[in-house]
Amino acid sequence: MVRKRLTRDESQAQTRQRLLEAARAVFARDGYRGASVEAIAAEAGYSKGAVYSNFASKEDILLELKVAYADAGFEELDQLVDRLTASKGKYEDAAKVIRKWLETFRANTEWSVLAVELQLHAHRNPDFAARHGTLNECHRAALAAIFKRLFVAFGKMPKDCTLLADAVIGLSLGLTLESGSDPADVMMATVGSFFAAAPDAKSRT
Amino acid sequence: MVRKRLTRDESQAQTRQRLLEAARAVFARDGYRGASVEAIAAEAGYSKGAVYSNFASKEDILLELKVAYADAGFEELDQLVDRLTASKGKYEDAAKVIRKWLETFRANTEWSVLAVELQLHAHRNPDFAARHGTLNECHRAALAAIFKRLFVAFGKMPKDCTLLADAVIGLSLGLTLESGSDPADVMMATVGSFFAAAPDAKSRT
Amino acid sequence: MVRKRLTRDESQAQTRQRLLEAARAVFARDGYRGASVEAIAAEAGYSKGAVYSNFASKEDILLELKVAYADAGFEELDQLVDRLTASKGKYEDAAKVIRKWLETFRANTEWSVLAVELQLHAHRNPDFAARHGTLNECHRAALAAIFKRLFVAFGKMPKDCTLLADAVIGLSLGLTLESGSDPADVMMATVGSFFAAAPDAKSRT
Amino acid sequence: MVRKRLTRDESQAQTRQRLLEAARAVFARDGYRGASVEAIAAEAGYSKGAVYSNFASKEDILLELKVAYADAGFEELDQLVDRLTASKGKYEDAAKVIRKWLETFRANTEWSVLAVELQLHAHRNPDFAARHGTLNECHRAALAAIFKRLFVAFGKMPKDCTLLADAVIGLSLGLTLESGSDPADVMMATVGSFFAAAPDAKSRT
DNA sequence: TATGAATGAGCCTTCATTCAT
DNA sequence: AATGAATGAAGGCTCATTCAT
Numbered sequence: 001m002v003r004k005r006l007t008r009d010e011s012q013a014q015t016r017q018r019l020l021e022a023a024r025a026v027f028a029r030d031g032y033r034g035a036s037v038e039a040i041a042a043e044a045g046y047s048k049g050a051v052y053s054n055f056a057s058k059e060d061i062l063l064e065l066k067v068a069y070a071d072a073g074f075e076e077l078d079q080l081v082d083r084l085t086a087s088k089g090k091y092e093d094a095a096k097v098i099r100k101w102l103e104t105f106r107a108n109t110e111w112s113v114l115a116v117e118l119q120l121h122a123h124r125n126p127d128f129a130a131r132h133g134t135l136n137e138c139h140r141a142a143l144a145a146i147f148k149r150l151f152v153a154f155g156k157m158p159k160d161c162t163l164l165a166d167a168v169i170g171l172s173l174g175l176t177l178e179s180g181s182d183p184a185d186v187m188m189a190t191v192g193s194f195f196a197a198a199p200d201a202k203s204r205t
Numbered sequence: 206m207v208r209k210r211l212t213r214d215e216s217q218a219q220t221r222q223r224l225l226e227a228a229r230a231v232f233a234r235d236g237y238r239g240a241s242v243e244a245i246a247a248e249a250g251y252s253k254g255a256v257y258s259n260f261a262s263k264e265d266i267l268l269e270l271k272v273a274y275a276d277a278g279f280e281e282l283d284q285l286v287d288r289l290t291a292s293k294g295k296y297e298d299a300a301k302v303i304r305k306w307l308e309t310f311r312a313n314t315e316w317s318v319l320a321v322e323l324q325l326h327a328h329r330n331p332d333f334a335a336r337h338g339t340l341n342e343c344h345r346a347a348l349a350a351i352f353k354r355l356f357v358a359f360g361k362m363p364k365d366c367t368l369l370a371d372a373v374i375g376l377s378l379g380l381t382l383e384s385g386s387d388p389a390d391v392m393m394a395t396v397g398s399f400f401a402a403a404p405d406a407k408s409r410t
Numbered sequence: 411m412v413r414k415r416l417t418r419d420e421s422q423a424q425t426r427q428r429l430l431e432a433a434r435a436v437f438a439r440d441g442y443r444g445a446s447v448e449a450i451a452a453e454a455g456y457s458k459g460a461v462y463s464n465f466a467s468k469e470d471i472l473l474e475l476k477v478a479y480a481d482a483g484f485e486e487l488d489q490l491v492d493r494l495t496a497s498k499g500k501y502e503d504a505a506k507v508i509r510k511w512l513e514t515f516r517a518n519t520e521w522s523v524l525a526v527e528l529q530l531h532a533h534r535n536p537d538f539a540a541r542h543g544t545l546n547e548c549h550r551a552a553l554a555a556i557f558k559r560l561f562v563a564f565g566k567m568p569k570d571c572t573l574l575a576d577a578v579i580g581l582s583l584g585l586t587l588e589s590g591s592d593p594a595d596v597m598m599a600t601v602g603s604f605f606a607a608a609p610d611a612k613s614r615t
Numbered sequence: 616m617v618r619k620r621l622t623r624d625e626s627q628a629q630t631r632q633r634l635l636e637a638a639r640a641v642f643a644r645d646g647y648r649g650a651s652v653e654a655i656a657a658e659a660g661y662s663k664g665a666v667y668s669n670f671a672s673k674e675d676i677l678l679e680l681k682v683a684y685a686d687a688g689f690e691e692l693d694q695l696v697d698r699l700t701a702s703k704g705k706y707e708d709a710a711k712v713i714r715k716w717l718e719t720f721r722a723n724t725e726w727s728v729l730a731v732e733l734q735l736h737a738h739r740n741p742d743f744a745a746r747h748g749t750l751n752e753c754h755r756a757a758l759a760a761i762f763k764r765l766f767v768a769f770g771k772m773p774k775d776c777t778l779l780a781d782a783v784i785g786l787s788l789g790l791t792l793e794s795g796s797d798p799a800d801v802m803m804a805t806v807g808s809f810f811a812a813a814p815d816a817k818s819r820t
Numbered sequence: 821t822a823t824g825a826a827t828g829a830g831c832c833t834t835c836a837t838t839c840a841t
Numbered sequence: 842a843a844t845g846a847a848t849g850a851a852g853g854c855t856c857a858t859t860c861a862t
Contacts, residue, residue, distance in 0.1 A: 179338070
């Protein structure tokens with residue numbers, strides 16, 4: 001194992017990555033406003049200056065996190081549903097698998113709180129919102145498509161899953177702040193209800 | 206028209222009330238951290254000093270708002286459902302009425318964002334959360350009971366509406382931050398699905 | 411002698427005055443950029459916050475100083491010239507009196523350096539310059555008028571003393587930075603030369 | 616056209632030169648304190664590192680500029696006056712020529728503002744001033760000599776032109792900050808007045 | 821009670837300088 | 842020689858809070 005073998009670019013990339021990780025943690029812990037650049041730098045083991053060598057501003061860090069967050073997770077769900085679609089089983093079995101994914105996905109509470117923080121900031125800063133507005137749209141559409149695929153595979157003929165997608169996204173944000181039942185329970189119950197309430201496909205005979 | 210008819214206590218109560226209204230608006234607009242005591246006072250037409258004559262600290266204002274928030278709104282829904290229960294109609298008609306209430310309830314966006322702010326603050330300040338933890342519990346239970354009553358009145362036999370209550374509360378928070386479909390649509394679709402998915406009561410024949 | 415008998419307004423006015431004095435000293439000593447708000451506050455015996463309770467920004471302090479500076483000194487010169495005009499003497503005697511005034515006027519080096527600092531800042535910040543642009547014009551015109559009156563009183567018929575006024579103002583700024591002869595000598599020599607070079611009035615007989 | 620014909624030393628000298636030019640521009644534009652090493656490097660098309668490879672510190676650059684500034688301009692004036700002295704003309708004609716030189720000399724505003732910056736810095740940093748104090752003395756003496764030569768050539772017998780030299784240097788600095796008449800007008804009027812006021816040489820007959 | 825001047829800690833950002841590459 | 846990442850010390854400004862009026 002050799003040390004100090006990083007090129008300059010690699011080294012900077014590492015610093016950047018560490019800062020992002022730290023920022024995620026600190027933003028989640030203290031909120032966007034409550035998080036100080038100092039704290040972020042310290043959490044990453046650097047000095048304040050290092051942050052400004054890597055990001056234009058505190059808000060810029062949040063933006064980067066947004067992008068990173070956007071790329072996270074949905075890929076997996078997509079593939080998961082692919083597999084579930086192929087395997088001929090009952091919806092209940094599929095639900096269990098999805099639930100497991102959900103738990104894993106939400107295991108890292110940081111990301112969830114960060115998502116709230118992100119939305120809150122966007123809600124108050126149109127400029128910020130504008131800079132990445134389409135990302136949310138994509139997620140929404142993707143999630144709706146996934147649900148539709150899932151429902152169809154299990155014998156349903158849903159008209160449109162956009163409302164379900166919205167509900168799930170909304171719950172994902174809202175339940176992070178709630179202290180009631182297990183978020184996974186609530187979300188699965190919601191998805192299950194939409195499934196049950198959706199019209200059957202075969203009845204067309 | 207007579208002036209100066211307020212006693213000392215009344216006058217102070219008025220000041221306090223005005224400050225709370227202002228705080229609600231400013232917290233919702235700028236967030237807890239982003240809201241300055243100065244801004245709150247100004248919004249109410251007073252100076253900073255008035256705030257500190259009525260509240261111990263900035264956090265104390267938030268606390269008061271939490272209490273005020275707790276008392277808001279559910280009373281009405283309860284009575285509404287009472288009436289709907291009495292009138293023999295279809296669920297779809299009842300849904301329309303509820304939807305209308307929902308729209309009114311959420312019309313004041315300020316309360317919604319404030320609720321997020323409130324939960325966020327509680328999420329990070331256990332002390333704050335502890336002092337009012339039970340309030341959420343009450344709401345949750347009350348809402349669950351309301352839904353159960355509603356469902357039963359329209360021929361369903363739901364086991365437990367706690368998950369639905371959680372979903373609705375979660376959506377109420379989460380959809381405030383989302384920019385997808387109309388929140389009322391999403392929430393009504395969710396309630397409707399839970400309703401549709403709930404087992405019928407008549408099957409006892 | 412009673413202490414603490416100041417009303418609130420008086421007290422604030424005092425603070426403001428002390429801060430301005432301090433700012434004048436610090437700006438002159440360290441330059442506008444080099445002067446920190448902290449240093450100004452400390453020099454006045456207050457905290458940073460006190461500065462911002464009295465001025466909107468660091469630049470605002472400079473602006474106030476500009477105004478104060480504008481009011482300083484010229485009144486006196488005007489009256490002085492009035493007296494000189496009345497007393498029938500030779501120009502050389504008048505020159506001695508003026509020179510004395512000049513020395514007093516420039517005795518406080520701080521004001522001189524501050525004037526340079528002021529002009530320099532205005533030179534680079536059109537906004538700042540615009541906010542008080544007319545002040546310089548007034549001074550210039552006033553000074554030109556004074557010189558004209560003086561020259562006429564001593565038997566000259568100068569066409570226009572604007573150039574002399576400009577020269578004196580320019581020298582006032584420039585000599586502050588120079589380390590050559592005594593500024594008063596240079597300025598008096600300049601005024602004297604303009605006087606000598608001005609056409610006589612009596613030649614009309 | 617051949618490239619890469621520069622030796623190491625030449626290349627470095629070129630970098631140094633470019634940096635100095637850039638520094639002159641940036642110091643003039645933003646002031647010594649306001650100029651960042653980064654900005655200077657960028658203006659020259661290099662990175663910060665290049666600056667520190669060529670200069671010990673930011674102040675060192677200013678020092679170098681001082682030296683460069685010292686060498687500029689007076690040579691030319693000296694020669695110009697030589698020629699004017701030889702040509703038998705009237706003072707007025709000579710004045711026109713000198714004025715032209717003056718305009719050219721001051722055309723590059725950068726140098727003028729830089730001179731103010733330089734003097735200001737020296738005024739506050741005795742060390743800096745000490746290291747080059749004599750330079751100003753030389754200039755002053757040289758300029759006085761030039762004026763004397765000029766006046767004598769046009770029939771005057773001035774006692775000492777040091778005060779005029781001081782006035783011109785002072786005006787050169789001060790008028791840069793002023794926004795009144797054309798600096799050249801003011802300076803020529805001053806020189807002209809000193810000329811007119813100087814005693815004639817021929818009266819000795 | 822309400823005012824608002826003053827405090828002082830803390831925040832975001834800039835920048836001269838260093839140093840490994 | 843030149844680069845630019847990282848440092849660390851300021852600096853301008855904000856703001857919750859205190860307190861004399």
